[in-house]
Amino acid sequence: MELEIIKGVGKKTVSLLNNLNIYNVNDLVEDYPFRYDIIRFGTLNDTIKEYGYIECEIVTYPKSVMIRRNFSKLSFDASIGDDFIHVNIFNRPFLKQTLKLNDTVVLYGKYDKLKNTFLASNIFFDKKNNTIEPIYHLTEGVTENLMRKLISSALSMPIEVIDYIPDSINKKYKLIDKKEALNKIHKPQTINDVKQAKLKLIYEEFFKFMFKVNYLKIKEKKANGIQRKLDEKTSSKYFDLLPFTMTEDQLKACKEIYDDMSSETRMNRLVLGDVGSGKTVVAAYAIYLNYLSKHQTAFMAPTEILAIQHYKSLTKLFKGTKMNIELLTGHMTKKEKNNIYDRLKNHDIDLVIGTHALISEEVTFDNLGLVITDEQHRFGVLQRNNLENKGTRPDVLYLSATPIPRTYALTIYGDTDISIIKTKPKGRKEIITKVVKEKDIKYAYNIIQEELNNDHQVFVVSPLIDNPESELTSVNELKGVLDKEFPNYTIGIIHGKLKQEEKDIIMNEFLNNKIQILISTTVIEVGIDIPNSTIMMIYNAERFGLATLHQLRGRVGRNDLQSYCLLVSNKDNQRLKVMEESNDGFYITEKDFEMRREGDLFGTVQSGDMVFKIGDIRENIKILMQCKIDSEEFITSNEYKEYDIYQQIINEISFLN
Ligand code: ADP
Numbered sequence: 316m317e318l319e320i321i322k323g324v325g326k327k328t329v330s331l332l333n334n335l336n337i338y339n340v341n342d343l344v345e346d347y348p349f350r351y352d353i354i355r356f357g358t359l360n361d362t363i364k365e366y367g368y369i370e371c372e373i374v375t376y377p378k379s380v381m382i383r384r385n386f387s388k389l390s391f392d393a394s395i396g397d398d399f400i401h402v403n404i405f406n407r408p409f410l411k412q413t414l415k416l417n418d419t420v421v422l423y424g425k426y427d428k429l430k431n432t433f434l435a436s437n438i439f440f441d442k443k444n445n446t447i448e449p450i451y452h453l454t455e456g457v458t459e460n461l462m463r464k465l466i467s468s469a470l471s472m473p474i475e476v477i478d479y480i481p482d483s484i485n486k487k488y489k490l491i492d493k494k495e496a497l498n499k500i501h502k503p504q505t506i507n508d509v510k511q512a513k514l515k516l517i518y519e520e521f522f523k524f525m526f527k528v529n530y531l532k533i534k535e536k537k538a539n540g541i542q543r544k545l546d547e548k549t550s551s552k553y554f555d556l557l558p559f560t561m562t563e564d565q566l567k568a569c570k571e572i573y574d575d576m577s578s579e580t581r582m583n584r585l586v587l588g589d590v591g592s593g594k595t596v597v598a599a600y601a602i603y604l605n606y607l608s609k610h611q612t613a614f615m616a617p618t619e620i621l622a623i624q625h626y627k628s629l630t631k632l633f634k635g636t637k638m639n640i641e642l643l644t645g646h647m648t649k650k651e652k653n654n655i656y657d658r659l660k661n662h663d664i665d666l667v668i669g670t671h672a673l674i675s676e677e678v679t680f681d682n683l684g685l686v687i688t689d690e691q692h693r694f695g696v697l698q699r700n701n702l703e704n705k706g707t708r709p710d711v712l713y714l715s716a717t718p719i720p721r722t723y724a725l726t727i728y729g730d731t732d733i734s735i736i737k738t739k740p741k742g743r744k745e746i747i748t749k750v751v752k753e754k755d756i757k758y759a760y761n762i763i764q765e766e767l768n769n770d771h772q773v774f775v776v777s778p779l780i781d782n783p784e785s786e787l788t789s790v791n792e793l794k795g796v797l798d799k800e801f802p803n804y805t806i807g808i809i810h811g812k813l814k815q816e817e818k819d820i821i822m823n824e825f826l827n828n829k830i831q832i833l834i835s836t837t838v839i840e841v842g843i844d845i846p847n848s849t850i851m852m853i854y855n856a857e858r859f860g861l862a863t864l865h866q867l868r869g870r871v872g873r874n875d876l877q878s879y880c881l882l883v884s885n886k887d888n889q890r891l892k893v894m895e896e897s898n899d900g901f902y903i904t905e906k907d908f909e910m911r912r913e914g915d916l917f918g919t920v921q922s923g924d925m926v927f928k929i930g931d932i933r934e935n936i937k938i939l940m941q942c943k944i945d946s947e948e949f950i951t952s953n954e955y956k957e958y959d960i961y962q963q964i965i966n967e968i969s970f971l972n
Pocket residue numbers: 559560561562565588589590591592593594595596597716740741873
C-alpha cells in the first residue's frame with residue numbers, strides 16, 4: 316500500500332520517509348523502534364542524578380537568546396508543586412511562540428540543585444501518564460512525534476501483513492499474532508508487551524533468513540563452475556611477487572582457493588579475518604589464478620576510497636605481470652565509463668575494481684571468471700547476484716572483517732565455504748591499549764605529542780556530533796580542546812551528517828597528511844588504510860560495544876610502527892579491560908558474545924554482514940540457533956511446500972541454476 320494513503324501524507328513526507336528506506340505502508344509498520352524510553356514522573360530530586368521526567372507549569376514568558384551561531388538557549392521559570400525553578404532548553408528557539416503562560420508541560424532532563432535550574436533536553440505538551448515511549452531512527456525533517464503519528468495511523472488501517480512463521484511453529488512457541496506484535500512493538504502498554512512482540516518479530520526475521528541459507532544448502536546442489544587447468548609451479552609464481560612470506564593461515568586459504576578454482580564445482584568461499592590480517596593478498600592470489608586461466612575478475616569494494624586503495628595496491632603488486640587493471644567508479648564521466656565498458660567486453664581488461672558502478676546494466680564481460688566482494692555486508696544478496704550472473708557462473712569470493720566464531724559463521728553463511736585467517740603477519744607490533752581516566756588525560760596528550768613529533772597521525776573518536784545537553788564529549792567540543800592543546804597541527808572533523816563527497820575530501824586530506832588529527836564519530840570508513848596513523852583515541856569508550864572498539868582500533872597498527880589505542884573513560888568497564896588484554900578479534904568477539912551488549916547505545920560499527928531490522932545476533936543468538944534447527948526441519952519435512960510465500964522466497968534466491 317502506498318504511503319500517500321495515510322492521512323496528511325503528501326509528496327514531501329514520502330520523500331522524507333524514503334530517506335529512511337520506507338517506501339510503503341508495510342515498510343513503515345516494520346520500521347521498529349530501536350529502543351524505548353520508560354516515562355515515570357519523578358520529583359525534582361529524582362532528576363538530580365539521572366535524567367527523568369517532571370511535570371510543571373510555566374510561570375514566566377519564555378526568553379530566547381543566541382549563544383553562538385546555531386546555538387541558542389530558551390529559558391523560563393516554572394512551578395512544580397511548591398517549588399519554583401528555572402528551566403533551560405537548548406536549540407528550540409521556535410518554542411517561544413508555542414509555550415504559553417500557565418501551560419502545563421512535561422520536561423525531560425536533569426535538575427541542577429545548586430543553580431535551581433532544570434536543563435531540559437526534551438519537552439512535551441500533552442499530559443502524560445507513566446508510559447513506554449518508542450524511539451525511532453530519524454532523519455532530518457522527521458521527528459519522533461511525526462513518526463509515532465504516522466505509524467499509529469498506519470496501524471489503524473486495514474493493512475495486510477504477512478506472517479512468515481509457519482503455523483506449527485507459532486503454536487509450538489505460543490508466539491503472538493503478527494498484527495498484534497506490530498501493535499505491541501509500536502505502542503506497548505507494558506514491558507511484557509515489548510518482550511512478546513520482540514520474540515515474535517525477531518524469531519520471524521531470523522527464521523526467514525535461516526530458511527534462505529538452509530534452503531540453498533539443502534536443496535541446491537553445488538552448481539558446476541569453471542574448471543581450470545592450473546599447475547602448481549606456475550601458480551606459485553604469485554608468491555614471488557610478494558615482498559613478504561605469507562602466514563600459515565594465509566597459505567592455507569590460498570590452498571583452499573587453488574583447490575576450489577581447479578575443481579569443476581563453483582567456488583563460493585568466504586575469507587574471514589581480522590582487520591589487517593592480510594585478506595587482500597589472499598584475494599589477489601585468486602585473481603592471479605583467474606588471470607592464468609585467461610578469465611576476467613571483478614572486485615567490488617563498498618566505497619570509492621576503498622576501491623581506489625585496492626586499485627593502487629593491486630596495480631603495484633601485479634606490476635611484474637601483464638595484467639591489465641582498471642578502476643570503475645560512479646564518479647567517472649560517461650566517456651570514461653564507456654571506454655571501460657568496451658574494453659571489458661573485448662577482454663582488454665583482466666581485472667576491474669570498483670564500487671556499485673560495477674553492477675550497472677551496461678557492464679558486460681567477455682568471460683568473467685571470478686567475483687570478489689570486499690566487506691560483503693554492504694551489498695544486498697540480490698545485488699550480488701546481478702554481477703555473479705554476468706559470466707558463465709563465475710567463482711565467488713567474499714572478504715569479511717567481522718571475526719565471528721566458526722560455529723556462528725557456519726550458521727549464518729550456510730552453504731558458503733569458509734577460510735579463516737587467525738594469525739597476524741609477523742613483525743606486527745601489538746597495539747598498546749590503555750584505559751585513561753579523564754583526570755589523567757595529560758598522559759594521553761603526551762603520547763599524542765610524541766607521535767606527532769615523529770610525523771605520525773592521530774584518530775580521535777567521539778560518540779556524538781554536537782549536543783549541548785549531553786555530558787558526552789562531542790566532536791565539536793573536542794576540536795576546541797585539541798586545537799588549544801596542539802596548536803601547531805591541523806585538525807579535521809568528519810561525521811555522519813556530511814555528504815559522502817565531503818567525507819571523501821577530508822579522508823583524502825588525512826591520507827595525504829594535510830590533516831594530522833582527525834576527529835570523528837564512528838563513521839571512519841571500515842577498512843581504510845592510513846599507515847601513518849599510530850594513535851586511536853576513543854572518548855567515552857564505555858559507550859561502545861566490543862566489536863566497535865575493536866574495529867576502530869584496527870584503523871591503526873597496520874604496519875611495523877608501534878601504535879596505541881587510548882580509551883578515555885571514567886568508568887571501570889569490563890569491556891575496556893578485555894580491550895587492554897587482547898588484540899585478537901576472534902577472542903574479543905567471543906567475549907562480546909558472552910558479555911552481550913549491555914549499554915552499547917551506539918550499536919556496532921559493523922556486525923556488518925548481518926544487518927537485521929530487529930534481531931541482534933549477539934543478543935539473540937539463542938533464537939538464531941533455534942531458527943537454524945527449525946528451518947532445517949521445515950525444509951527437510953517439505954512443510955515449506957504448503958506456503959506460497961516460501962515459494963516466492965525460493966524464486967528470489969534461486970539464482971544458481
Ligand atoms: P586486510 O584486508 O585483511 O585488512 P590487508 O590484506 O590489507 O589486510 O593487509 C594489511 C597489510 O599487511 C598490507 O599492507 C599487506 O601488504 C600486509 N601484509 C599482508 N600479509 C602479510 C604478511 N604475511 N606479512 C607481512 N605483511 C603482510
